[in-house]
Amino acid sequence: xxxxxxxxxxxxxNGSTFRINLEKRDLVIxxxxxxxxxxxxxxxxxxxxxxxxxxxxxxxxxxxxxLHSVPSARSEAKYRRYFRALPEHExxxxxxxxxxxxxxxxxxxxxxxxxxxxxxxxxxxxxAKGKWFWQSKKHPSLVLLKQWIEINN
Amino acid sequence: MKETKVVCxxxxxxxxxxxxxxxxxxxxxxxxxxxxxxxxxLESENNSISKNRTAMKAxxxxxxxxxxxxxxxxxxxxxxxxxxxSIARLENGGLTILADNDPIIIAIFKGGTVPNRRxxxxxxxxxxxxxxxxxxxxxxxxxxFLNALQAxxxxxxxxxxxxxxxxxxKLEMLDQENFIQRNRWFNKNVAGAMxxxxxxxxxxxxxxxxxxxxxxKGTPYITLNGNNIFVDDLRKKVFNPLExxxxxxxxxxxxxxxxxAAVGFYQIVKEMYSPYSLVMSPAFKDAYKxxxxxxxxxxxxxxxxxxxxxSKGNPLVESSSLRELDKLAEVYKNGEGWRMFGxxxxxxxxxxxxxxAKMNEWRSK
Numbered sequence: 331x332x333x334x335x336x337x338x339x340x341x342x343x344n345g346s347t348f349r350i351n352l353e354k355r356d357l358v359i360x361x362x363x364x365x366x367x368x369x370x371x372x373x374x375x376x377x378x379x380x381x382x383x384x385x386x387x388x389x390x391x392x393x394x395x396x397l398h399s400v401p402s403a404r405s406e407a408k409y410r411r412y413f414r415a416l417p418e419h420e421x422x423x424x425x426x427x428x429x430x431x432x433x434x435x436x437x438x439x440x441x442x443x444x445x446x447x448x449x450x451x452x453x454x455x456x457x458a459k460g461k462w463f464w465q466s467k468k469h470p471s472l473v474l475l476k477q478w479i480e481i482n483n
Numbered sequence: 484m485k486e487t488k489v490v491c492x493x494x495x496x497x498x499x500x501x502x503x504x505x506x507x508x509x510x511x512x513x514x515x516x517x518x519x520x521x522x523x524x525l526e527s528e529n530n531s532i533s534k535n536r537t538a539m540k541a542x543x544x545x546x547x548x549x550x551x552x553x554x555x556x557x558x559x560x561x562x563x564x565x566x567x568x569s570i571a572r573l574e575n576g577g578l579t580i581l582a583d584n585d586p587i588i589i590a591i592f593k594g595g596t597v598p599n600r601r602x603x604x605x606x607x608x609x610x611x612x613x614x615x616x617x618x619x620x621x622x623x624x625x626x627x628f629l630n631a632l633q634a635x636x637x638x639x640x641x642x643x644x645x646x647x648x649x650x651x652x653k654l655e656m657l658d659q660e661n662f663i664q665r666n667r668w669f670n671k672n673v674a675g676a677m678x679x680x681x682x683x684x685x686x687x688x689x690x691x692x693x694x695x696x697x698x699x700k701g702t703p704y705i706t707l708n709g710n711n712i713f714v715d716d717l718r719k720k721v722f723n724p725l726e727x728x729x730x731x732x733x734x735x736x737x738x739x740x741x742x743x744a745a746v747g748f749y750q751i752v753k754e755m756y757s758p759y760s761l762v763m764s765p766a767f768k769d770a771y772k773x774x775x776x777x778x779x780x781x782x783x784x785x786x787x788x789x790x791x792x793x794s795k796g797n798p799l800v801e802s803s804s805l806r807e808l809d810k811l812a813e814v815y816k817n818g819e820g821w822r823m824f825g826x827x828x829x830x831x832x833x834x835x836x837x838x839x840a841k842m843n844e845w846r847s848k
Contacts, residue, residue, distance in 0.1 A: 340620045345634075395846070400609060423786065426609040427838075428845035 335375030342437045350440040352478040368448050378446040382456040393472045396435040398425040405432040454479050541568040607778040612838050637761035641749045652738035667816040668774035674745050676766035678729040707755045725751050773820020776827035777812050789834040
């Protein structure tokens with residue numbers, strides 16, 4: 331892919347399935363590896379060279395979009411998810427009407443973290459040194475595990 | 484046998500008495516009974532007697548609340564020593580009796596709006612809003628409602644229809660009002676038209692295939708979804724079973740029959756020929772628009788303060804708007820669902836709702 335960030339979103343928007351493995355640094359779309367073991371062809375399409383606080387704030391924004399996204403039968407059938415989004419009965423009227431599709435918000439959130447990990451900008455010791463998890467103060471249900479970010483911990 | 488009545492000598496009002504005669508131990512009331520003023524309940528006020536108030540059993544109330552989507556895991560039906568049933572709530576280890584004037588119970592039983600929007604098909608409205616604003620990823624231009632529907636793939640039309648019929652089969656027995664609202668759009672005629680449309684498209688596809696058919700020991704055959712079928716066997720193996728199911732759809736006497744027939748038809752469709760890009764039946768598209776428009780309008784009127792306009796152009800109150808909506812639905816129900824959809828767009832514009840602006844506003848929170 332020439333621009334993984336954009337093209338992955340386009341594919342998921344058009345109905346492709348995807349899977350992200352943060353520990354293994356993999357992105358699979360429609361059964362094909364786009365990123366494998368942190369290696370890829372083309373460009374990632376997102377430069378995450380920001381201070382770690384700014385990165386975490388962006389993760390929180392993507393998480394909020396995901397949290398309030400509109401689920402579908404397919405998105406709910408996913409066996410493995412890193413983050414928890416609100417079930418349909420907890421969504422407000424506005425969430426239902428104006429929220430985005432859950433698949434695409436999940437991709438954005440997970441792919442953003444994966445790209446930050448690959449670009450080595452999300453450094454664990456800079457925001458949660460000595461801890462095995464980090465919890466957002468803004469959204470307490472957003473939790474990042476050290477094992478996702480540091481492989482040999 | 485004559486019915487026993489106790490009436491007031493002055494005004495003739497009937498005094499409430501029990502349904503059946505029974506043996507009781509009691510005393511005759513005299514002036515010296517020391518009871519003060521005794522007021523006898525009138526028959527017409529029977530509902531105010533506390534025993535009658537609990538006529539709907541507590542367990543049934545809990546069932547109704549559950550059906551309304553309320554969390555009932557901490558509610559229990561309890562009976563006291565006098566045999567009066569009440570609903571109790573378990574909170575912080577203590578059991579508290581839920582009064583009959585609890586706001587939720589009042590909301591449900593006064594026959595007004597059940598305070599749960601999930602019952603009013605908010606999924607339909609959400610889907611309509613999303614499909615109306617769906618854009619092409621590259622160009623950023625709206626794709627249009629029908630293209631957004633077709634993008635769900637041909638199989639979606641049958642799967643959605645079958646699920647709708649399954650629910651209608653239940654509603655037909657339990658909830659006539661909702662059944663009528665839904666059956667206006669997705670019904671036997673729509674299913675029949677979809678089946679006929681599919682058979683026509685399949686026939687055209689088979690005719691195309693026949694032109695380039697392969698041969699096995701000189702006998703021509705074609706491949707349908709990976710199944711090799713001799714041309715001579717097409718009628719027996721493909722068309723006859725489909726036509727039989729299509730006849731069952733047409734002859735269905737109720738929604739349960741229709742459900743079985745539609746499932747049978749779709750099973751063969753999936754096996755034989757159901758490409759993603761196969762065009763959905765016009766009957767389905769029209770019903771989809773009709774149902775989408777109708778239920779979105781209901782939701783807009785009931786929960787978003789939208790008002791229909793009278794023939795003179797004056798905004799109507801909620802109850803009149805809903806009546807007007809039902810009138811429109813009755814007019815448009817047979818193949819004019821697209822008009823219902825148009826009426827929905829008009830309602831949105833008349834009430835100054837800009838879906839896209841609202842979406843942008845919400846997403847930039």
